Amino acid sequence: MDIRDILGRARTLESRIARALSRAAEDASGSGAREPLEIAHAIVDVVDRQVQSGSRGTRLFPFNRVAVSVLAASRDSRARLEALFAAKPSLRDRIVDRLRSAGCDVTDLQVDVAYVGRAARSWDNPQFHVAFDRVATAAAPTPVDSTPTRLEVTVLRGVAERRTYSFAMSRIDLGRGAEVRDSRHRLLRTNHLVFVEGSAAVNQTVSRRHAHIAVDSCGDHRLHDDRSEHGTGIVRGGRTIAVPTGSRGVRLRSGDEIALGEARMRIRIED
DSSP states (O other): HHHHEEEHHHHHHHHHHHHHHHHHHHHHHOOOOOOOOHHHHHHHHHHHOOOOEEEOOOOOOOOOSSEEOOOOOHHHHHHHHHHHHHHSSSHHHHHHHHHHTOOOOTTTTTTEEEESSSTTTTTBBTTTEEEOOOOOOOOOOOOSSSSOOOOOEEESSSSOOOSEEEOOEEEOOOOOEEEETTTTOOOEOOOOOEEEEEEEEEGGSSOTOHHHHHHTTTTOEEEEEESSSSSSSETTEEEEOOOTTTSSOOOOTTOEEETTTTTTEEEOOOO
């Protein structure tokens, strides 16, 4: 038997023992609630169990998409989970490290995390569910230009640190407050376009980590929602295009208006 098979079986046995001890402890305490770090370890264990043997002693992870649904019954529990899953090492980093240690190639692995208020009956675990998929991936197109096109943003509704911004960068973070920190005061993110804390009521509909604009490999600007509380959208031609969480984002056009909750901004992309 290959040494990697032995190690893989040892890790699986170790995970089963850990889960059994965890369940026994939960039963004894009368509570099934776990700390965020325990949930992260349990999710990684579920992913690790999907590793299979390949030819000539290799190890394979047969999927390139992992969708994680996590129970967050309150805003506090969601904030605690988000802080841990986004911090270094992130949940994706933990999964990738485990799979690479098993000898798997995970160069195109995508991990999506969604937070829900109620667990579905089909879940194997009362606090989270992991779904796997494999989709065809196209070769990445050649970048048009390494220098991002300049993007100008004018704030129309809400109070920001500045009324007009000009960016020429590959990622622009949008949110309330200049810095976003967790409960231990660790820096999670720095916003580039900043809506002022404690200002107009409109500003309170902007989450601290609300959305970001990223330049893709074709040089297009795409708007992404970062699990905001009041949603993200694009107003174009009199209609609003919703930007769903966990998607590839929505391509922006010059003249579009961006809606962050009740706040509004108009963008102009240089030719």
